[in-house]
Amino acid sequence: MTTQETTLTAGDAEVTVQPGNGCRVSSLRIGGTELLRQGAKYGCFPMVPWCGRIRDGRFMDGGRTYQMPLNSPPHAIHGFARDAEWTTARTGEDEAVFTYDLAEPWPWTGRVTQLVRLTGDSLTLTLGIETYGDSFPAQAGWHPWFNRTLDGSDAQLDFAPAWQEERGDDHLPTGKRIDRTDGPWDDCFGMPDGVDVTLTWPGRLELKVASREQWAVVYDEQEAAVCVEPQTGPPDGLNTLPRLVTPVDPLEASTTWTWRAL
Template identity: 75%
Template sequence: MSDTPITLTAGDAEATVLPGNGGRIGGLRVGGTELLRQGDRYGSFPMVPWCGRIRDGRFRDGADVHQMPLNSPPHAIHGTARDGVWRTARADATEAVLTHDLTAPWPYPGRVTQVIALAPDALTLTLSVETYESSFPAQVGWHPWFDRTLGGTCEGVRIAFEPAWQEERGADHLPTGRRIDPLPGPRDDCFGMPDGVDVTLTWPERLELRVTSREPWVVVYDEEDAAVCVEPQTGPPDGLNTHPRLVTPLEPLEAHTTWSWRRL
């Protein structure tokens, strides 16, 4: 099927899916109010086959060292799939299934499948990576850009969560390997939530949105005026080197996240 935009609707919720622009969600509207920052680089995009930064763009797989393009010098950032075209395998009024084949510069063949399912009060996202050839390390996650003020008509969003620890951030924006007590924002940091990601965003008197996932890692970014990011993922930044998850012909890598909301 084609890579043309897809519109999902459920109740008064509407999501725009953009297979031709990195498989991202270009918009999510609840009652006509847009929740995601607009623009070709924004919305919400899948991070595959790694999340966040890889130190110096290099990762090791056994004896082999692979170099990824330094698209955020001196590091490589957010995977390759957000820059590629995805194809629509199936779509109806409330659900879309997209696929993306991993190709160069990623050194291993594989296929990514993304399922985007909209309900009147929630959006559920699923990512899976599978291979029929060589096993390889990988990560998956999501990078949503939520509008800070919902169109500039409300008080700025509040972020609430209770992580067990924070990954200490070095001068190079990567974890040092030390776990510390969580620090106050502003943040561009990775946090551990061993019982699963659970973060609440509240736009006072407008909307409450809860981001949940069974995965134990989340990056929170709130250093910009226009938007904030809450990013569930299967490992921390530089995780291909420090916390790799292996994709094998018998065991794909799969993760889920749900954004659920209620009016205030």
């Protein structure tokens, strides 16, 4: 794994991407303050070609069952892209494009593209998945680790989902939709009008995570970080709600984070 980095700047915002480490956003600094948890496994990584857990690592397509490696036994989790080395396709002062070719053990060939665009008060991440041949089911999303505490101020979460996916003992949705419970969460929420979650560090910063996608996992069971994960479907979605990537209809998803000082 290589350690090359790409840094973009706009106003007092600076974002660093590590294409050699799963094309993760390793750093987002606003006015010199780091918003993302630091460490090789943290930052914000793309979840491709699926999001969250696949039950027992198995999913079906066209009557055939496929088995993925159990990288979070007894399940497979978060896809392969976060562990892969990506290629830098294009960079500028405030925008960069990276690519990753799907390969074994994924049964199909295709390309994933991530566009990173920074302004003085926003970061937009866009993922695209295209096939080189046959159609296949897939998901795309992001797993950011936001620092729970900024300069002594603890993050507060504000969101109003239409429902919460009931979580089973295996951490996967049971298929039942319930009203939002009190946290802490490792849960998936439905937002039919698009993902809209606000993190506020009182007296420091407000950051809104938005997406046209209708699903988000919120994970705040760790003391150090809060995760708000926009994605194209729920966990185990390759089985329950797959999106089909076809030669004429690639999968594309986007999320924008906007912020303001308080």
